[in-house]
Amino acid sequence: xxxxxxxxxxxxxxxxxGSLLISNIGIPCKELYHVCDMPGNFYMLGSMGLASSIGxxxxxxxxxxxxxxxxxxxxxxxxxxxxxxxxxxxxxxxxLVIIDNGxxxxxGDEPTATSLYTDLAAVAKGAxxxxxxxxxxxxxxxxxLEEVKSGVIVAKxxxxxxxxxxxxxCPESILERFRAEVSENTK
Amino acid sequence: MDNSPSAAVxxxxxxxxxxxxxSVPCVNLKDLILMVENNPEIIHVPVTREEEGVGVCAGxxxxxxxxxxxxxNSGLGNSINALASLNKLYGIPLLMIMSxxxxxxxxxxxxxxxxxxxxxxxxTMDIPVFVPASxxxxxxxxxxxxxxxxxxxxxxxxxLKIGFxxx
Numbered sequence: 001x002x003x004x005x006x007x008x009x010x011x012x013x014x015x016x017x018g019s020l021l022i023s024n025i026g027i028p029c030k031e032l033y034h035v036c037d038m039p040g041n042f043y044m045l046g047s048m049g050l051a052s053s054i055g056x057x058x059x060x061x062x063x064x065x066x067x068x069x070x071x072x073x074x075x076x077x078x079x080x081x082x083x084x085x086x087x088x089x090x091x092x093x094x095x096l097v098i099i100d101n102g103x104x105x106x107x108g109d110e111p112t113a114t115s116l117y118t119d120l121a122a123v124a125k126g127a128x129x130x131x132x133x134x135x136x137x138x139x140x141x142x143x144x145l146e147e148v149k150s151g152v153i154v155a156k157x158x159x160x161x162x163x164x165x166x167x168x169x170c171p172e173s174i175l176e177r178f179r180a181e182v183s184e185n186t187k
Numbered sequence: 188m189d190n191s192p193s194a195a196v197x198x199x200x201x202x203x204x205x206x207x208x209x210s211v212p213c214v215n216l217k218d219l220i221l222m223v224e225n226n227p228e229i230i231h232v233p234v235t236r237e238e239e240g241v242g243v244c245a246g247x248x249x250x251x252x253x254x255x256x257x258x259x260n261s262g263l264g265n266s267i268n269a270l271a272s273l274n275k276l277y278g279i280p281l282l283m284i285m286s287x288x289x290x291x292x293x294x295x296x297x298x299x300x301x302x303x304x305x306x307x308x309x310x311t312m313d314i315p316v317f318v319p320a321s322x323x324x325x326x327x328x329x330x331x332x333x334x335x336x337x338x339x340x341x342x343x344x345x346x347l348k349i350g351f352x353x354x
Contacts, residue, residue: 057242
């Protein structure tokens with residue numbers, strides 16, 4: 001499994017369940033846009049490290065909606081405090097999926113600390129998150145998404161980017177479309 | 188009525204419709220953070236770092252909330268990239284209520300460099316700044332600051348200097 005395979009599994013599940021999706025900066029966003037563009041997708045184009053925080057804020061503001069953040073290993077390593085805040089708040093409607101390929105895939109596959117000794121599932125547990133799961137197959141991820149609605153899933157994948165086009169929507173329109181979908185879904 | 192500076196700030200926040208707050212502590216925000224925590228109409232999320240708070244507030248804005256961040260001005264330095272490449276990029280409002288340290292009356296020398304830089308950093312980032320000199324002004328300016336933030340779809344800052352907390 002490479003990143004786009006995991007994203008496809010998550011997007012299919014989100015589409016079926018009407019979950020809102022926050023996607024991490026860089027190629028993950030483009031891959032999500034390519035496999036399944038939906039109004040309930042928020043494409044993060046800047047502010048590396050903040051995907052998990054945006055998803056947490058949204059889930060707290062909209063407890064009646066299910067929110068999934070597609071996070072990466074490089075970006076969660078930039079904002080590990082987010083896991084502690086998530087543990088303190090523990091919203092039942094928030095699932096953080098960390099796709100861990102051990103590299104900074106969008107900038108040239110420079111290795112991250114998870115390619116050596118850092119275990120993000122152990123970090124999440126140590127931060128106090130009760131539900132933490134790990135998988136390294138598409139089937140395993142599919143199964144976990146059936147069973148797990150909150151907490152953290154670490155999906156270990158091989159490095160590799162799909163050749164996908166850039167996102168052809170301006171930032172203001174991404175936000176406007178997303179906010180309309182969020183309020184539409186909670187009427 | 189509670190006549191403390193913290194209570195005036197809270198009244199301003201409530202008049203401004205703030206219903207979602209993130210906070211990073213400062214000694215001058217001690218009472219205010221407690222008031223926010225105890226207010227049932229406000230969701231309060233203590234965060235580990237101001238940049239994280241900018242992200243949490245952006246998500247809450249997407250969920251329809253009116254957001255504010257209680258912070259020390261030192262945290263502005265931790266937030267600059269997010270304020271630019273998240274709030275400015277997408278047009279996301281945020282009310283930053285900042286304890287402005289490193290100005291007149293500051294006992295800690297380490298606060299001075301960032302304290303002196305803060306107004307210019309905000310100016311460079313084209314973030315509107317409000318500096319109330321009295322409790323009534325704080326209440327009014329917070330409402331005005333929120334209006335500006337929503338209107339301009341931009342972060343705004345209310346700077347509360349050391350002297351303000353002694354009023």
